[in-house]
Amino acid sequence: MSAQASHQPSRIDRFFAGPGSRCDQWRDLVELAEAWCRDAGKRASVDAALADLMATEPFHAYPGHRLITALQDHIASDDPRATAALARRIARALLTRSFRQSAGDWEADEDNPAISAEALPPINGRDETHRPYFEILVVTGAPPARWPALAAEWRRLRRPLDAFVYEPVLVGSFEDAFCATMLNTDLAAVVIHEGFAFRSRQDAPVLRSLTAELDQYTDTQESALALARVIKRLRPELDLYLLSNGNVENIAGSPHSEALRRVFYAVEELLELHLAIIEGVEDRYDTPFFDNLKKYAQRPIGTFHALPIARGKSIFKSDWIRDMGEFYGPTLFLAESSATTGGLDSLLEPTGNIKRAQEKAARAFGADHVFFVTNGTSTSNKMAIQALLSPGDIAIVDRNCHKSHHYGMVLAGAHPLYVEAFPMTEYSMYGAVPLRTIKKALLDLKADGRLDRAKMIDLTNCTFDGHIYNTRRVMEQCLAIKPDLIFLWDEAWFGFARFSPFLRPRTAMGAAAEIESWMKDPRAIDQYEKQKAELGATPSDETLLETHLVPDPRKIQLRVYQTNSTHKSMSALRQGSMLFVKDVLFHTVEAQFREAVFTHASTSPNQQLIASLDVARRQMELEGYGLVHNAIEIAFRIRQAVAEHPLISKYFHILGADKMVPADYRESGFSDYLDPGIDWVKTRRSILEDEFCLDPTRMTLVCGTAGFDGTQFKGLLANKYNIQVNKTSRNSVLLQSNINNTRSDVAHLIRVLVEISAEIDDRIVAGSVNVRNTFVDSVKRLMTDVPNLPNFSHFHETFRRGAGRRTNEGDIRSGFYTAYNPEGCEYIRLFDPEIDRRLKAGPELVSASFVIPYPPGFPIMVPGQVITPETIEFMRKLDVKEIHGYNAAEGLKLVRSEALSTTSVAPKQAA
């Protein structure tokens, strides 16, 4: 799915070609028009390029009917100069987005502005302050010849009092509405009139296969509601309005109309509709906490309270620290406060604007409740674990998850049953945990008669390296084994995914919504009963592992939690995190959550962090779709540039889905986003069917083939080229595109990779045989002499009291506290032969602490774990400097065998 689509004929359903590709197409048109200025024979290519653009331009308000007609007129009258001049103005306005504010950009003739109603630019051209701009999609059954007049009618509704300015985009069919919703990133609302056609007049094979199942809607009202439902699924943040000439009371009362914000009786209410549209956007724009903080900062408040930094007087009056004030500006200090009253609110017990801000975040992210957290997802995870698990509860946990989960288990006294992700030994990293492994853990617990103690499945989605779970399938199948399991999905990196229709179904909240609507479908019970009959009364574990299990919709208690580091993928300040709740039994744990907030939240949470969470939500609801689209498009451009550049691709490559996800977990046969023949339909199938897929914005750039280890290469990029990358592995670095990236960033990265590749090339070509051999040796060392990744072994018997025969969970908390007794611990240096002797002859080596090397960042030892030869081999081969919990000079911290036999372990509590 090439992002660079300009050389192919355009189709309306190229959903991955984002805003950047559109600008490229306009730039190509400008270049062709300029070539036509120089050579009269080149007109045909201008005609063709404009025709190409016209496949999708009608889905955008700018440049719009008038400017396009003017452009076509210039071409028809054989005027290359006027064509080039107008195309250039349009291309520039699109690139700089100036059309959103500048009235002149909407004029066909800059020197002679038109004055007709239709020519009215988005801002009335007077000395107004900046008003945010958006577009509305109007789906209409009116003939296209009437559209300009209809658009003019919409524009006449504008009032100087309106907080925002919008332009209408008209389409006449279901398919065009679908495409416009996907392609127009400026949309904020959709108005659906009844009576539109189904098919587009354009060719759209990809779209047709997506909408094939919807073709059945023929009745006008049904099509309008069906379209509303489809659009809501694609972009839940949009406000939808229906205009009907029929029985609006019945439509409004129908359960099928829940996607609609309001229903209007068609002919009478245009001004009301306009006001509703503005109000709907206002509701998303409103940031209760941030707005209040701004007001608070303007008030002349005297403080007889803590936080002398508030109001900034001690800073700006100081000779010694005034530079801090100048650096941050006075507003920061005016907005600093330790108050929770006087217009502010308390994060620990929110009742006012923080509560409202959280409610809006819940709406935006599809949750029932949201907690704002100001100490990162490290804290969100610990809060969720503390609130949901009691001592002795079993949680099935990805051993490779972030350390906050492991520490959370220690705090809660829960017993982690570690499950292993599939290894990617070649790149010294882990993938994600196969569903079969998770089901097996549940079935083993069941066989041991302890399934009742299994409370939670705790997984990371997506993983650091971009593996995305089939969240719906994992939850469905686990619920088929135990219908009240709680799911904690750590989506620290994946919060943005809510705003991509392509990634949303794979988020925790997206999948929970799908399961919830499946549970309401009467066919769900039939599906369950049918499978139950097929499986018979006593299916073997193997059969259950092999079968795509259907849960009993009558028994499910859907309990889904998701944490996300808003600061990692959205516009929140560092440490801004959110904890989402979609739990039918939340009322039973609400008090526990309050305790968890009291335990973990600072009593002095930072106001700016809370405000930034509020604002990040606003941004995502109003422009998140376009920003995420852009981040994905940027990732495709980087992937493509690295793959196609002859010099870069000699030494570096980015791992595609086929390399990151073993074929067994790509049941749809999907290979990679950029592969020939991969389109949206195949991508969608992969998202629905495959066990794991790859987040395209997380790019593993292999640098071992260029002779660099990950840490070295990360340092080189940062120190010499001012490029910061994400994590590293032995032979790779992780690049991440996000909503902040621009194509200039891509250009810089590619230039740097070319420069580094050229240096290697010169060194090897000009160097001696020894230089070449040294290079080959270092590539071999990094790419093939890689250590095996050790699996979690098991907890020592002392910490397994009460555990079953088949599973490996343990009392990590008791293991952790043995280290508090210095006499009970010993240190042995890693390369001491004593280690090898003990591994062979015993007594067993038992870790007294977490040992977490960075990279890869997962604990290779947890407290109470028995250390195996594989773990020691891995530690000895590790060439990273940062290993948390391990001091090379002292050695491994172990629990003395005498202490093990006497360690007092709290008796297991029955669930």
Ligand SMILES: Cc1ncc(COP(=O)(O)O)c(C=O)c1O
């Ligand atoms: C999967 C995962 N979860 C949680 C965290 C912790 O998030 P935060 O940095 O917001 O505390 C991280 C941090 O890298 C992470 O990778």
